[in-house]
């Protein structure tokens with residue numbers, strides 16, 4: 056998907072660069088012929104589907120499963136055996152508590168999920184409003200020691216490469232599952248969402264588990280009199296499942312036009328986490344961003360400014376009440392001006408306010424936030440965590456010299 060990077064979530068910065076280089080070449084592999092073919096097939100197909108806006112796709116939680124006659128062990132044998140989905144390749148229907156070797160498989164939502172073997176895929180046709188922006192959220196878990204990847208695409212599209220490869224490598228979550236979001240524009244009213252495992256693992260029992268595939272219509276946020284930044288409170292963003300308590304990772308982006316976090320782009324190598332007040336402590340409103348990967352995950356927005364004018368950038372730095380303890384630092388940038396806000400986290404929620412006053416030197420100023428340190432949860436999970444940022448405001452200062 057455009058706007059979804061091909062970059063990995065990898066703890067090791069050196070490794071990350073290597074995999075990144077590998078993946079960059081993938082975007083060159085995009086075959087337009089293939090796209091056209093899919094487009095033709097798509098319109099030739101006859102089907103009915105309902106238009107959805109926010110929430111799970113039809114049977115997006117895979118709780119409705121195949122008939123016993125269409126299962127061989129856990130292997131799904133019919134192409135249309137899983138209600139509302141079409142599968143290809145080796146797809147398994149997984150029950151919570153099912154064992155793989157001596158590992159018990161956990162399912163994030165309900166009691167069932169699917170597993171995609173090498174080159175297997177699941178797809179579903181959906182009806183959307185042409186020209187609107189959407190975000191797609193899904194949950195995935197890695198099952199083997201090997202590196203596992205997922206290729207998510209929405210077809211057909213006018214974009215050159217509207218698909219993204221999500222490497223399922225680094226676990227930010229504590230229970231093995233993570234949720235991911237990506238954004239896209241509906242170029243056609245009838246689309247097909249495809250989740251594909253491009254892997255070639257030796258062990259056919261390997262391959263990521265998928266659950267909770269959901270969509271959300273994104274309202275394009277506007278600048279207001281109260282804030283020159285768009286979506287500064289992060290209230291507009293991807294679907295967050297009420298049943299999943301680990302937030303949604305927003306992968307790094309190349310393009311901001313297709314961000315699942317309207318107005319913002321995720322810079323650098325790593326994801327940021329979108330958190331909600333049902334499961335975390337959120338300083339303002341219902342949603343905020345947790346900077347989970349130190350200096351490697353940054354969010355940014357470019358804003359129009361008047362040269363010579365003085366502006367105040369204000370924001371909140373806190374913690375999500377998720378056992379993320381220690382010294383935290385958030386660096387805020389406005390062009391070349393910068394400030395660092397220190398926050399001592401007890402991991403139980405709370406926040407401080409930060410401010411950066413600057414004089415614009417350009418007609419476009421890049422506002423940017425990153426976390427100075429790497430932090431891990433103190434719950435022995437080894438999960439990465441970090442400071443929460445919220446309530447970001449930018450306003451012109453009329454009388455900068457007044458007290």
Ligand SMILES: *[C@@H]1O[C@H](CO)[C@@H](O)[C@H](O)[C@H]1NC(C)=O
Nearest residue numbers: 103104105106113114138139
């Ligand atoms: C999902 O499948 C069920 C039966 O398998 C069908 O009744 C329902 O209309 C389908 N939903 C959509 C949105 O296609």
Ligand SMILES: *[C@@H]1O[C@H](CO)[C@@H](O)[C@H](O)[C@H]1NC(C)=O
Nearest residue numbers: 081085086206208218249253
């Ligand atoms: C990802 O999926 C798209 C569309 O199905 C395909 O064109 C592309 O080659 C795939 N990329 C990889 C790396 O499998």
Ligand SMILES: *[C@@H]1O[C@H](CO)[C@@H](O)[C@H](O)[C@H]1NC(C)=O
Nearest residue numbers: 335336337375376403404405
């Ligand atoms: C933090 O979470 C605990 C329970 O998980 C809750 O009792 C407490 O009120 C929360 N604190 C804040 C500041 O959200």
Ligand SMILES: [Ca+2]
Nearest residue numbers: 116164165167
């Ligand atoms: Ca499920």
Ligand SMILES: [Ca+2]
Nearest residue numbers: 288339340342
């Ligand atoms: Ca907020």
